[in-house]
Amino acid sequence: MIPDLKQLDPAKFEHLDFDMYGQAIKSDPSKYFLKWAQQPPRYIRQDGHIHAFATRHKDVKFGLMNQEFISAVPVPGTGLDNIDYFNGLPIIVEVDPPQHTRLRRLMQPAFTPRRVAEAQAGLNALAHQMMDQLEARGSDIDVMADVAIPFAVTVLLGHFLAVPQQDWPLFLHYSHSMSLVGNLKAGEPKPKEYMDAYNAMYAYCEKLIEQRRVEPKDDLIGSIIDSDITTEELFATLMVLLTGGIGTISATIGLAALRFGRHPDQMELLRSDPSLINSAIEEVLRIDCLGNFRHRWAKKDFEFEGLQVWKGMPIALSLGAANYDPELYPNPEKFDIRRAPTDVSSFGYGIHFCIGQAIARPSVRTATLALIQRFPALRLATPDFEPLWGGLPTERSPVNVNMKIK
Amino acid sequence: MLTVNFILADGSKRAVQIAPGRTVKEAAEDNLIPGVLALCGGTCTCGTCHVYVGDAWVERFAKPSIDEEGLLEGTAAERREGSRLSCQLPLTEDMDGITVTVPDQQQ
Ligand code: HEM
Ligand code: FES
Numbered sequence: 001m002i003p004d005l006k007q008l009d010p011a012k013f014e015h016l017d018f019d020m021y022g023q024a025i026k027s028d029p030s031k032y033f034l035k036w037a038q039q040p041p042r043y044i045r046q047d048g049h050i051h052a053f054a055t056r057h058k059d060v061k062f063g064l065m066n067q068e069f070i071s072a073v074p075v076p077g078t079g080l081d082n083i084d085y086f087n088g089l090p091i092i093v094e095v096d097p098p099q100h101t102r103l104r105r106l107m108q109p110a111f112t113p114r115r116v117a118e119a120q121a122g123l124n125a126l127a128h129q130m131m132d133q134l135e136a137r138g139s140d141i142d143v144m145a146d147v148a149i150p151f152a153v154t155v156l157l158g159h160f161l162a163v164p165q166q167d168w169p170l171f172l173h174y175s176h177s178m179s180l181v182g183n184l185k186a187g188e189p190k191p192k193e194y195m196d197a198y199n200a201m202y203a204y205c206e207k208l209i210e211q212r213r214v215e216p217k218d219d220l221i222g223s224i225i226d227s228d229i230t231t232e233e234l235f236a237t238l239m240v241l242l243t244g245g246i247g248t249i250s251a252t253i254g255l256a257a258l259r260f261g262r263h264p265d266q267m268e269l270l271r272s273d274p275s276l277i278n279s280a281i282e283e284v285l286r287i288d289c290l291g292n293f294r295h296r297w298a299k300k301d302f303e304f305e306g307l308q309v310w311k312g313m314p315i316a317l318s319l320g321a322a323n324y325d326p327e328l329y330p331n332p333e334k335f336d337i338r339r340a341p342t343d344v345s346s347f348g349y350g351i352h353f354c355i356g357q358a359i360a361r362p363s364v365r366t367a368t369l370a371l372i373q374r375f376p377a378l379r380l381a382t383p384d385f386e387p388l389w390g391g392l393p394t395e396r397s398p399v400n401v402n403m404k405i406k
Numbered sequence: 407m408l409t410v411n412f413i414l415a416d417g418s419k420r421a422v423q424i425a426p427g428r429t430v431k432e433a434a435e436d437n438l439i440p441g442v443l444a445l446c447g448g449t450c451t452c453g454t455c456h457v458y459v460g461d462a463w464v465e466r467f468a469k470p471s472i473d474e475e476g477l478l479e480g481t482a483a484e485r486r487e488g489s490r491l492s493c494q495l496p497l498t499e500d501m502d503g504i505t506v507t508v509p510d511q512q513q
Pocket of ligand 1: 064241245246248252294295319346348355356361364
């Protein structure tokens, strides 16, 4: 049994008024991360629920890798079960083995280097084509709407999943409608707009499976359908790849643009030495981690570096804070594109380690470098520009990144 | 303790000591051997801890699991005879002197 607040040592709590999903941490996480990166596991209260809270690099890594005490399956009633983006379909990030193993194996063929290389080949051309279009316009751009989102959509739907362009609206509509269910209370009915999009997508997957059984094709969808996959599984797989990919890649491109906009010296350094791009994007991933937190649940009672954790307790792991560990990354708040950081936690660890990272890294590199190289005058719309922050509650995703290119 | 002889992508050699029971990936990581990324931390999920185990040694390890096979199919550097994921290779006392070559690419 998880004891209630009064029975726990107040000294073991993160500040009780802190809102893990609030604007404060999204707009300026570094002041929290710098402190958290050195603090052992403690408790935190969010929406009335007590979580174990781990923020040091080694504790976050343990939390994501341990399978003996820790599960990825959400425990109902812990304040995190109201988000049902996929209408109850089995979602790879929320299952443990053996279900996880099966879903991961369905997706794995999508990520062979051949597929990734095929997608990559188009990235440069795509980025430069987008920059040509920008060049022909005025000076003001919103990096999210004008570069990051269309780039991510085209990479994933066009180059990677290779969905015929006439079918894109169906995918995008469903992906968009997912935001409608993000804030529902448990048990509340889903809005009609969401259910319509869901049903249309479901019918599409049904038809696709039938079609491909009669007429197989050697593309990515072909390699996924190539087994005794059910409609639910295909639906979930395609949507997880799509939605897991668009928002994350686009947000990271936006975070990179914002970061470089705030550090013109580092932007100039990259422009003068483009071979720094890999190290530069690792540094962006480190300092501007998209996921402030990921969640897990305790499978049994255990002690987490001195903190008692009870079966069923949610465990919040701060990927963002782990990236500020001063032992691994001296002066963690400093943005230094020559740092070449390793063991960055932004893609997670363990069996749920991001399956899309092999495509995410080159995508973010290509779009960011093209933007910086093509526009020597690139700068923030105003020197103190601050975006609106959106994305999932646990994420730090800019809604808009306004810049000038001329 | 046993010795693992790493041959790096640039041809240079590094001999390191490690206790039996630990993996080739841990031997690389503990000794900062460049080129073994091991991004997932060692759970056979990322395929970025790929190495070539020396001919004389490869038979001493248990055969790759289905998941290791799947990832070996898709390693960034070419798959060869001795290709294995180093996080799946626990070392035993009798492997003293094993040679392991690090590929030039992991992703
Ligand atoms: C910069 C971009 C990206 C970031 C920062 C990112 C981050 C992450 C993180 C932190 C996890 C682990 C979640 C956990 O353990 O709870 C994860 C898992 C996952 N990611 Fe990504 N991701 C990115 C891009 C992508 C792309 C492009 C795709 C697909 C094409 C993708 C698909 C997935 C999937 C399917 C999983 C679940 C894997 C599993 O549960 O086994 N991600 N991602
Ligand atoms: S460390 Fe990821 S597969 Fe070996």
